[in-house]
Amino acid sequence: MAEAKRIAALNTQAQAERxxxxxxxxxxxxxxxxxxxxxxxxxxxxxxxxxxxxxxLPQPDDTET
Structure with a gap:
């Protein structure tokens, strides 16, 4: 169990460093x-x-047909 926590902590540290x-x-x-x-x-x-x-931007004299 402690080994898994240590590995998880190292993985988190590696991700933070990257x-x-x-x-x-x-x-x-x-x-x-x-x-x-x-x-x-x-x-x-x-x-x-x-x-x-x-x-x-449309100008006032622009007419759409």
Whole structure:
């Protein structure tokens, strides 16, 4: 019984460590991306977009047929 609890505790610790490592990697990636964007702004370059394009908002003179 004690052996099972010890193994479960080690497994929980291993999962927590992997979670911390993944979070640290994501933070490093985010920092690199933000630094790159800041350098591009200083150089006058455009930012690369991620995700979906902006939605088109209808203008008052737009008529649907």
């Amino acid at each position: 979670r911390r490592e993944r979070a640290a990697q994501k933070l490093r990636e985010n920092l690199m991306r933000r630094k790159s964007q800041a350098r591009a702004r200083r150089a006058g370059g455009a930012d690369e977009t991620d995700g979906l394009p902006a939605a088109h």
